Amino acid sequence: MIFELTDQQRLVKDSVDRLMSDRYTFEARETIRKGTENWSRERWKDYAGLGLLALRVDEADGGFGCGPFDTMIVMEAFGRALALEPYVSTVLLGAGLIRLAANAEQRARLLPPLCEGRLLLAFAHSEEQSGNDLRHVAATAAPAEGGFVLNGKKTLVLHGDSADYLIVSARSSGATLDPSGIGLFLVAAEASGLSRRSYRMIDGQRAADIELNGVRVSPDNVIDASGQSLPIIQQVVEETIAALAAEAVGVMDEMLRLTSDYLRVRKQFGVEIASFQAIQHRLADMFIALEQARSMAMFAANACQSDDASHRSTCIAAAKVQISRSIRFVSQQAIQLHGGIGMTMEYKIGHLFQRATMIDTLFGNGDHHLSRLAAGSGLFAALDGCASDSR
Amino acid sequence: MEVRHSLLSLIRPGLHSLSSSWKDADVNLDFTREEQEFREDVRCFFQTALPDSIRRKIRLNRDLSRQELVDWTRILNRKGWAVPHWPIEWGGTGWGPVKQAIFLDTLQQENAPETLSFGTSMVGPIIYTFGNEEQKRRFLPRIANLDDWWCQGFSEPGAGSDLASLATTAIRDGDHYIVNGQKTWTTLAQHANWIFCLVRTNREVRKQAGISFLLIDMATPGVAVRPIQTIDGGHEINDVFLDNVRVPVENLVGEENLGWSYAKFLLGNERTGIARVGASKALLRQVRELLDTDSGPGSVAGDILRFRERLAALEVELKALEITQYRVLARQAEQGDTRQNPAASILKVKGTEIQQAISELILDMAGARALAVHDPEENGGHFADPDSWTQTVAATYANWRKISIYGGSNEIQRNIIAKQILS
Ligand SMILES: Cc1cc2nc3c(=O)[nH]c(=O)nc-3n(C[C@H](O)[C@H](O)[C@H](O)COP(=O)(O)OP(=O)(O)OC[C@H]3O[C@@H](n4cnc5c(N)ncnc54)[C@H](O)[C@@H]3O)c2cc1C
Numbered sequence: 181m182i183f184e185l186t187d188q189q190r191l192v193k194d195s196v197d198r199l200m201s202d203r204y205t206f207e208a209r210e211t212i213r214k215g216t217e218n219w220s221r222e223r224w225k226d227y228a229g230l231g232l233l234a235l236r237v238d239e240a241d242g243g244f245g246c247g248p249f250d251t252m253i254v255m256e257a258f259g260r261a262l263a264l265e266p267y268v269s270t271v272l273l274g275a276g277l278i279r280l281a282a283n284a285e286q287r288a289r290l291l292p293p294l295c296e297g298r299l300l301l302a303f304a305h306s307e308e309q310s311g312n313d314l315r316h317v318a319a320t321a322a323p324a325e326g327g328f329v330l331n332g333k334k335t336l337v338l339h340g341d342s343a344d345y346l347i348v349s350a351r352s353s354g355a356t357l358d359p360s361g362i363g364l365f366l367v368a369a370e371a372s373g374l375s376r377r378s379y380r381m382i383d384g385q386r387a388a389d390i391e392l393n394g395v396r397v398s399p400d401n402v403i404d405a406s407g408q409s410l411p412i413i414q415q416v417v418e419e420t421i422a423a424l425a426a427e428a429v430g431v432m433d434e435m436l437r438l439t440s441d442y443l444r445v446r447k448q449f450g451v452e453i454a455s456f457q458a459i460q461h462r463l464a465d466m467f468i469a470l471e472q473a474r475s476m477a478m479f480a481a482n483a484c485q486s487d488d489a490s491h492r493s494t495c496i497a498a499a500k501v502q503i504s505r506s507i508r509f510v511s512q513q514a515i516q517l518h519g520g521i522g523m524t525m526e527y528k529i530g531h532l533f534q535r536a537t538m539i540d541t542l543f544g545n546g547d548h549h550l551s552r553l554a555a556g557s558g559l560f561a562a563l564d565g566c567a568s569d570s571r
Numbered sequence: 572m573e574v575r576h577s578l579l580s581l582i583r584p585g586l587h588s589l590s591s592s593w594k595d596a597d598v599n600l601d602f603t604r605e606e607q608e609f610r611e612d613v614r615c616f617f618q619t620a621l622p623d624s625i626r627r628k629i630r631l632n633r634d635l636s637r638q639e640l641v642d643w644t645r646i647l648n649r650k651g652w653a654v655p656h657w658p659i660e661w662g663g664t665g666w667g668p669v670k671q672a673i674f675l676d677t678l679q680q681e682n683a684p685e686t687l688s689f690g691t692s693m694v695g696p697i698i699y700t701f702g703n704e705e706q707k708r709r710f711l712p713r714i715a716n717l718d719d720w721w722c723q724g725f726s727e728p729g730a731g732s733d734l735a736s737l738a739t740t741a742i743r744d745g746d747h748y749i750v751n752g753q754k755t756w757t758t759l760a761q762h763a764n765w766i767f768c769l770v771r772t773n774r775e776v777r778k779q780a781g782i783s784f785l786l787i788d789m790a791t792p793g794v795a796v797r798p799i800q801t802i803d804g805g806h807e808i809n810d811v812f813l814d815n816v817r818v819p820v821e822n823l824v825g826e827e828n829l830g831w832s833y834a835k836f837l838l839g840n841e842r843t844g845i846a847r848v849g850a851s852k853a854l855l856r857q858v859r860e861l862l863d864t865d866s867g868p869g870s871v872a873g874d875i876l877r878f879r880e881r882l883a884a885l886e887v888e889l890k891a892l893e894i895t896q897y898r899v900l901a902r903q904a905e906q907g908d909t910r911q912n913p914a915a916s917i918l919k920v921k922g923t924e925i926q927q928a929i930s931e932l933i934l935d936m937a938g939a940r941a942l943a944v945h946d947p948e949e950n951g952g953h954f955a956d957p958d959s960w961t962q963t964v965a966a967t968y969a970n971w972r973k974i975s976i977y978g979g980s981n982e983i984q985r986n987i988i989a990k991q992i993l994s
Contacts (some may be wrong), residue, residue, distance in 0.1 A: 181606065181669060182599045183901040249598040440992050460989035467988050474896035482600040501887045553883035558859055559890050560852045569679050
C-alpha cells in the first residue's frame with residue numbers, strides 16, 4: 181500500500197490550492213455565480229494553463245496520462261472553493277468518453293483543443309424516465325447515408341447550455357432497457373434539429389434539456405456504433421462518481437473548517453458556543469464522517485485503477501454510500517451549528533450545502549447504491565485484506 | 572504541446588531540488604506483492620498452528636480458559652510472534668506498523684485469539700520504554716511467554732473517566748511502599764498473578780503530578796480479588812482490594828510521581844488496537860454465510876432484504892474504517908507518532924460502534940432463538956448444541972456494550988477529537 185502523494189502530485193496540489201485561494205474566494209465566486217454564464221471562462225483558462233484539463237488524457241493525445249488520484253487532488257480543491265466551471269461535464273464525462281470510446285482521428289481532433297480550454301463538451305444521456313438506470317436509453321439512432329439520424333429527448337445534461345459539442349447516447353437496436361444496442365454520437369450544439377432549454381440547478385451550476393429531432397451525425401462524428409457503449413458509459417460514470425467523492429471531501433472539509441471557526445467566534449450566554457459539549461461532540465462526529473468519507477474517496481479512486489469492471493462497480497457503489505451518508509450528516513450539522521446565519525445565501529456554508537445535496541443525489545444517492553451492494557456478494561467476500569478484499 | 576509545457580515548467584523548478592528523492596509510484600491501496608506474501612505466510616501459520624477447539628470458541632465468542640490462552644501464546648512465542656511490535660532485543664519482529672496491522676488483521680480474521688493485551692500491549696511497552704534494565708530482564712520474557720498473567724489496576728470506584736482523581740495511596744516505608752485502596756473493573760484479575768497500578772504518592776500537588784506506576788505481585792498479603800458478574804452472566808471483571816500491601820521500591824516503574832505520563836502513553840497504545848477491523852470482517856463474513864444458509868422456523872428468511880442492507884451498510888463503514896486505520900498507520904510510519912492524531916480516536920469510536928452494530932444485527936437475525944440462556948454450569952459444562960450460533964448472540968450483544976465504555980469512553984474520545992479541531 182502506498183498512501184503518499186508523488187512529488188508531481190504534491191506540486192499539482194500546491195498549484196491548484198494556490199490558484200483557488202487567490203482567485204476563487206467566496207466573494208470572487210459570488211461575482212462569477214451571478215455573471216451571465218454562471219461560471220468563469222477566465223478561470224477555465226487558468227485551469228488549462230495549469231494542465232488540469234489534460235491530466236487524464238493520454239500523452240499521445242496531448243495530455244499527461246495521470247491516474248485517478250490526480251483527479252482526486254483537483255476535485256478536492258474544487259470542492260473546497262465550490263468551483264462552478266464545467267469540469268465534470270467537459271473533463272470527467274466528455275474527455276472520459278472520448279478517451280475510452282473515440283478513434284484516433286477523433287481523439288486528435290477533440291482532445292488537444294479540449295486540453296487547451298478551447299472546447300467544451302457535455303454528455304447527453306439521462307432521460308426523463310431513466311432514474312438511476314444507466315441502461316435506460318429511449319433516444320434512437322437510425323443509420324442514414326453512412327452516418328446516423330438521432331431522435332429523442334435528454335434531460336439534466338450538465339453544462340449542456342455552454343457545451344460546444346454534445347456526446348449523445350442513442351439506441352440503434354433493442355428495447356429501452358436493453359444493455360446492448362446503445363451507441364455514442366458527437367453532435368455540435370448548433371446542429372440543425374437540436375434544441376436546448378437551459379436552467380440553473382440548486383447549486384448554481386447549469387444544465388439543459390435537449391431535444392433531438394432528426395439530427396444528422398456524419399460518419400466522422402460517430403464515436404461508437406457497435407451497440408456496446410454501455411460498459412464504457414458505466415466506466416466513465418463510475419470514474420466521475422469517484423471524482424465527485426473527492427469533491428465531496430473538499431466540500432465537507434471546508435464546511436468543517438468554517439463551522440469550527442464560527443464556533444470559536446460566536447458567543448451566546450457570555451461564552452463561545454464551542455465551549456458547549458453538545459456542540460463539541462457534534463463537531464467530533466462531523467470529523468469522523470469526513471475522515472470515513474475521505475477513506476472511501478481514496479477507495480473509489482483506487483478502484484478506478486482496476487481493470488475488473490464488476491470489482492470497480494462494487495467499490496464505487498460502496499464509496500457512494502459512504503459519501504452520501506457522510507455529506508448528508510456533515511452538511512446538515514454545518515447548517516444547524518451556524519444557526520440562522522447558516523440559512524442565508526450571503527454566507528458560504530449554505531452554498532456548500534447546496535453543492536453537497538447535488539453530489540449526494542447525482543448518479544444515484546446512498547440508498548440506491550446500498551441496495552445494489554446488498555444484492556451483490558459484498559466487500560469482504562473472499563478472505564483477503566484491504567482494498568483487494570472485494571475481488 | 573502547449574499545455575504539457577506549462578505544467579512541466581511549473582513542475583521543473585521543484586524537480587531540481589527534489590531530483591534525488593523524486594518519487595513517482597502512484598497512491599495505491601492494494602497490498603504490494605511483498606505485503607501479500609507476508610499475509611499468506613501469516614495466514615498459513617494460523618491455519619495450521621491454531622487448535623480447532625480454540626478457533627471454534629473464538630468464532631462463537633465464548634471465553635477461553637486460562638490454560639487455552641497460555642497454550643496459544645506459547646505457540647506464538649515459539650514462532651517469535653507473541654510480541655511482534657516490541658523492540659527486537661526483547662522478542663519483537665522489526666515489522667513496520669503496516670505489517671503489524673496486517674498480522675493482527677489476519678489473526679483476527681482467522682479467529683485466532685489475541686495475546687493478553689494487559690501484558691503485551693500495556694505493561695510490556697511501559698516496561699521497555701520507562702523501566703530499568705533489571706525490570707526489563709525480569710519481566711519482559713515472562714510477559715511474552717505468558718508466564719506471568721498481568722491485569723490492569725487503574726480504575727477505582729471514584730475514578731473512571733477522570734482517572735487522575737484516583738485515591739489508592741502508596742506511602743514510602745523504608746524500601747517498601749505501603750499500598751491501600753480499591754481498584755475495580757479489573758479484567759481477568761481472577762487469572763492474574765501480577766497487577767500494574769496507578770497509585771497516589773503525593774497528595775500535595777496537582778492531581779496528575781502525584782501519581783506513580785507500581786508493579787504488584789498479587790500473591791502479596793493484603794491483595795484480595797472479588798468477582799463481579801457482568802450483565803451477560805459472565806465473569807471477566809473484578810474488584811481488587813489492596814490492604815496495607817507491602818511493595819518493594821524496585822517495583823516502581825520510572826520515576827516517582829511521573830506515572831500519569833506513562834499512563835497517557837499507554838492509553839494511546841490501547842486506542843489504536845481497539846478498532847478490531849479483522850474481527851469485524853470475520854463476523855460480517857459469518858453474517859453473510861448465515862444469510863445464505865440459515866433456514867427453518869424463525870430463520871432470517873422473512874427479513875432477508877433488510878438484513879442484507881444492514882450488512883451492506885456495515886461493510887461500507889468497516890471498509891472506510893480499515894482504510895482510515897491504514898492511513899493513520901502510514902502517517903505513523905512517516906512521522907513516528909500518532910498520539911496527538913485525532914484520527915486515532917476515530918478508530919476507537921467507529922471501531923466500537925461497528926462492532927456493536929454487528930452484534931445487534933446478529934441478535935436481530937437470531938430473533939427469539941436468542942432468548943434462552945445456555946448456562947454451561949446447568950449443563951455440566953456443556954452446551955446443548957455447542958455449534959449453534961444463536962446461543963451466544965444475546966450474551967455477546969450485552970457484553971459488547973462495554974467496548975464503548977472502556978479504553979477511554981466514546982464520549983471522552985469525542986472530547987479529544989473536538990479539542991484537536993478547535994485548537
Ligand atoms: C468490562 C469492563 C472492563 C474493564 N476493565 C478494566 C481493567 O481491566 N482495568 C481498569 O483499570 N479499568 C477497566 N475498566 C474500567 C473502564 O476503563 C472505565 O469503566 C471507564 O474509564 C469509564 O469509567 P466509569 O465506568 O467510571 O464511567 P464514568 O467515568 O463515570 O462515566 C459515565 C458516563 O459519563 C460519561 N462521561 C464521563 N466524563 C465525561 C466527560 N468529561 N464528558 C462527557 N461524558 C463524560 C462517560 O462517557 C459515560 O458515558 C473496565 C470497564 C469495563 C466496563
